[in-house]
Amino acid sequence: MIAPDSGVQGFADYLARAGLKSTRQRERIVRAFFAAGRHTSAEELYHQIRVQEPCIGLVTVYRTLKLLRQAGLATERAFGDGYARFDPTPADLTHHHLICTRCGMVQEFQDKDLRVLGRKVARSLRFTITEHKLELYGLCRDCGRAERDRPQSNSRTARFGSRGEARP
Amino acid sequence: MIAPDSGVQGFADYLARAGLKSTRQRERIVRAFFAAGRHTSAEELYHQIRVQEPCIGLVTVYRTLKLLRQAGLATERAFGDGYARFDPTPADLTHHHLICTRCGMVQEFQDKDLRVLGRKVARSLRFTITEHKLELYGLCRDCGRAERDRPQSNSRTARFGSRGEARP
DNA sequence: TTAAATGCAAAGTATTTGCATGCGA
DNA sequence: TCGCATGCAAATACTTTGCATTTAA
Numbered sequence: 174m175i176a177p178d179s180g181v182q183g184f185a186d187y188l189a190r191a192g193l194k195s196t197r198q199r200e201r202i203v204r205a206f207f208a209a210g211r212h213t214s215a216e217e218l219y220h221q222i223r224v225q226e227p228c229i230g231l232v233t234v235y236r237t238l239k240l241l242r243q244a245g246l247a248t249e250r251a252f253g254d255g256y257a258r259f260d261p262t263p264a265d266l267t268h269h270h271l272i273c274t275r276c277g278m279v280q281e282f283q284d285k286d287l288r289v290l291g292r293k294v295a296r297s298l299r300f301t302i303t304e305h306k307l308e309l310y311g312l313c314r315d316c317g318r319a320e321r322d323r324p325q326s327n328s329r330t331a332r333f334g335s336r337g338e339a340r341p
Numbered sequence: 342m343i344a345p346d347s348g349v350q351g352f353a354d355y356l357a358r359a360g361l362k363s364t365r366q367r368e369r370i371v372r373a374f375f376a377a378g379r380h381t382s383a384e385e386l387y388h389q390i391r392v393q394e395p396c397i398g399l400v401t402v403y404r405t406l407k408l409l410r411q412a413g414l415a416t417e418r419a420f421g422d423g424y425a426r427f428d429p430t431p432a433d434l435t436h437h438h439l440i441c442t443r444c445g446m447v448q449e450f451q452d453k454d455l456r457v458l459g460r461k462v463a464r465s466l467r468f469t470i471t472e473h474k475l476e477l478y479g480l481c482r483d484c485g486r487a488e489r490d491r492p493q494s495n496s497r498t499a500r501f502g503s504r505g506e507a508r509p
Numbered sequence: 510t511t512a513a514a515t516g517c518a519a520a521g522t523a524t525t526t527g528c529a530t531g532c533g534a
Numbered sequence: 535t536c537g538c539a540t541g542c543a544a545a546t547a548c549t550t551t552g553c554a555t556t557t558a559a
Contacts, residue, residue: 194534194538196538198539198540216523229540230541230542233539233540249421255522257523271463284458287455287459290455291455294437294452294477295439295477299481299485300441300448300480300485301479301480306475306476306478307459307475308474309462311463312468312469313467314468360512362513362559363559364513364557366515383548384548396515397516398516398517399549400515400550401515403548403549403550407550425549
């Protein structure tokens with residue numbers, strides 16, 4: 174995981190290197206992004222910042238997130254609920270997710286062996302990896318139990334149905 | 342990989358079980374879906390079918406893909422180009438991707454060790470897996486070589502920029 | 510017969526762009 | 535000063551929904 178301050182600093186460096194300007198809005202957005210940490214959508218970020226900074230546009234949030242991607246500091250993810258989510262790019266590039274298709278819970282995990290294997294596969298296929306995304310979909314512990322008690326319902330239909338239903 | 346016919350049959354079974362109707366359109370769409378095989382978008386499917394069946398609506402393609410998802414026969418994916426892609430759900434649920442962020446190429450791979458590890462992780466976290474998605478982003482062999490010859494360009498910006506640019 | 514399916518048009522929704530204005534270097 | 539950044543509104547583009555009509559069971 175990236176330390177918030179090093180992320181903010183890294184973005185400042187990127188702007189300077191690219192000849193772009195450092196603005197109050199960008200600083201707020203980037204700070205909020207690294208503080209929020211995980212699976213943040215543009216809209217969520219926007220509302221968080223609005224509390225302290227009412228005069229900010231959703232557009233600017235989108236544009237800043239795009240810059241963060243270009244700087245290599247943010248990774249875009251799609252969990253299937255219609256929103257793009259952004260994570261600070263972790264230093265070791267291993268940042269995986271278990272996503273419950275019933276309640277929408279997203280749990281992170283890391284696994285060293287998995288990372289090693291991913292590298293092995295990439296090497297054998299002559300692929301230079303810049304990002305990993307391992308997403309395991311299924312039922313979390315609680316939902317798995319609930320489902321076993323009520324086996325006639327169809328767990329697969331919970332997700333992907335209408336947009337945004339599974340937001341935390 | 343699912344055999345096309347068994348997929349078509351499986352969908353027919355699903356419709357019967359759910360008390361839904363089997364129509365000419367649904368049969369065409371499902372057949373085309375299992376024949377196309379991989380990473381198919383609704384639009385692609387729609388245009389393929391239109392050649393033989395001009396009187397079909399894109400809406401019906403979307404609705405049928407939704408049914409396929411509910412039947413557990415299709416898996417939705419998002420590679421970051423703005424389109425939802427659909428794959429026949431493979432029997433062993435291991436169906437991974439290497440995605441080149443420069444030319445947009447998508448290469449599949451399977452790895453037995455990876456599958457075993459994924460299961461191990463899920464078990465230790467009490468998670469019941471229904472789908473895997475491992476996506477490795479980076480540079481394919483050719484683009485990696487090209488990038489090494491021209492190191493000043495930024496490979497990260499190639500993808501995710503505007504929508505649809507990386508369609509095959 | 511009857512409930513479900515279709516297709517068109519229209520709406521919805523996340524994201525991007527055009528443009529006049531604002532502001533950092 | 536000068537050019538990048540901002541924010542609003544409008545435009546995009548993928549996907550879904552309303553509704554009248556058609557069709558499978």
